Amino acid sequence: MNFQQTIDFLYAQLPMFSRDGAVAFKKDLSNTLALCKVLDNPQERIRTIHVAGTNGKGSSSHMLAAILQQAGYKTGLYTSPHLQDFRERIKINGALCTEAFVVGFVKKIRPYLASIQPSFFEITVAMAFQYFVDNNVDIAVIETGLGGRLDSTNVITPEVSLITNIGMDHMDLLGDTLDKIAFEKAGIIKQNIPIVVSEFLPETKSVFEEKAFKENAPIFFSQEIFKVEKSEGHLSNLFVWVKENGHAATIKYELDLPGIYQRKNLLGVLEVVHQLKLKGWSIQEDHISNALKKVKKLTGLHGRWELINANPLIIADVGHNEDGVRQIMEQLKNTSYRHIHLIIGFVKDKDISNVLNLLPKDATYYFTKAQIPRALNEEMLSTLATARGLKGQSFSNIDAALSLAKRNYQEGDLILVCGSVFLVAELKA
Incomplete structure (x- = not known):
């Protein structure tokens, strides 16, 4: 072989x-x-x-x-x-x-x-x-x-x-x-x-x-x-x-x-x-x-509040559990931006209710999933997130989500990708 x-x-x-x-x-x-x-x-x-x-x-x-x-x-x-x-x-x-x-x-x-x-x-x-x-x-x-x-x-x-x-x-x-x-x-x-x-x-x-x-x-x-x-x-x-x-x-x-x-x-x-x-x-x-x-x-470390692109400003972080996302939210308090576009996806074998409660209500969300069997279906994620006041659209893959986020991006905005190591991996790929 x-x-x-x-x-x-x-x-x-x-x-x-x-x-x-x-x-x-x-x-x-x-x-x-x-x-x-x-x-x-x-x-x-x-x-x-x-x-x-x-x-x-x-x-x-x-x-x-x-x-x-x-x-x-x-x-x-x-x-x-x-x-x-x-x-x-x-x-x-x-x-x-x-x-x-x-x-x-x-x-x-x-x-x-x-x-x-x-x-x-x-x-x-x-x-x-x-x-x-x-x-x-x-x-x-x-x-x-x-x-x-x-x-x-x-x-x-x-x-x-x-x-x-x-x-x-x-x-x-x-x-x-x-x-x-x-x-x-x-x-x-x-x-x-x-x-x-x-x-x-x-x-x-x-x-x-x-x-x-x-x-x-x-x-x-x-x-x-x-x-x-x-x-x-x-x-x-x-x-x-x-x-x-x-x-x-x-x-x-x-x-x-x-x-x-x-x-x-x-x-x-x-x-x-x-x-x-x-x-x-x-x-x-x-x-x-x-x-x-x-x-x-x-x-060769990647995926830790990593600057992927400067314009549009795209950052990726592999934080995916409650503590990890809480740390990302703390980071956002120290980051200047006009509006945030959040591309998120999770795996289905985790309780993400507390994680969703931490996320900002005023962001534009792009619910998606990594291409692995463990991934949580994007429609299910959207339903869970909407119930917590998070508004956005669903996408079957990160390419489609990122494409719309870029089209919606305005000067001074931030596109953040997080929620799953595997989502970040597909972004970098």
Whole structure:
């Protein structure tokens, strides 16, 4: 098989959460461990950082990878889902893994698929571990897919772990309260391994503390260690002034990720870097500041309050759950525009009622869907949204929605695309 045939095979033959939903979610780590055993346990032969959270884990993973690259380390990065190219999931120093490797890996493990019956995600996790071993990375940043305790990535013993934040998402799989979801995310906390928490709530802090105590893991809450003195957001960058407790100096950071929600992610990243330095990793302040200015260039990150086009002004954000959309709404308060055109689509296995309640009533809406089986029908979305006072039209695909939004656009307006990672992917495509 060539590369495209190999990818088609993976998509067609294996359960895939992004496409199929809960049926693809496995309730234990046995498949991942079985796959890794076939490969002589590559996860045990790389040094890693493990990142979990409801929102912010992708941005935080890319920031950490950029900083490590800037410090001169050969850095692997595993994230999901991809926007356009499958190989976006597995990178080294920002470069996609090779097509030849993907083809060879699938050929190698294919004889074991019938007995192990892995999911799409389980295969990609094992694939990433093998690629990083084959290429002798110094360290790899590993982002969880869903949850933490039972996530396929949770077979590593990292240098340090990071939990970004906890919000109401995937409740059908992770639990219907914040403390239950926090329990699943806290599953990445390992014996004696430092754990950093970017953001906590009263309902979640004790969950993390109890798990850390049980594992004898030093725990660090970054919002108690650092304080954002002020921040300034622009269309293409964000300036954040950070002060560490017990230090007189305030350090100014420039991020090429302009979403103001990156302030919280930044604090977690800074504490992870501090923990790495305590373990002997050589990372200087200029490595941090220089890397944060060019995270997208160093790692290829997309879809976080991303400027797609200047005129008409089009911005895309992969925020899709309640917390993510709340952060987008906060960003809008700091953005100048005459009128907003909102192109939205969601997946059908999520309760979006709270999300819809957050959206502005005075926007013009374009209800649409991504071209995947999990997508919520645009007419159904329109009905749900109309009941909440959101007015607009329905479109069977994002191209049609964007076309009308552009025709309706006037000078000073903003076109925003959000609600689904897969919708943003189709916009960029």
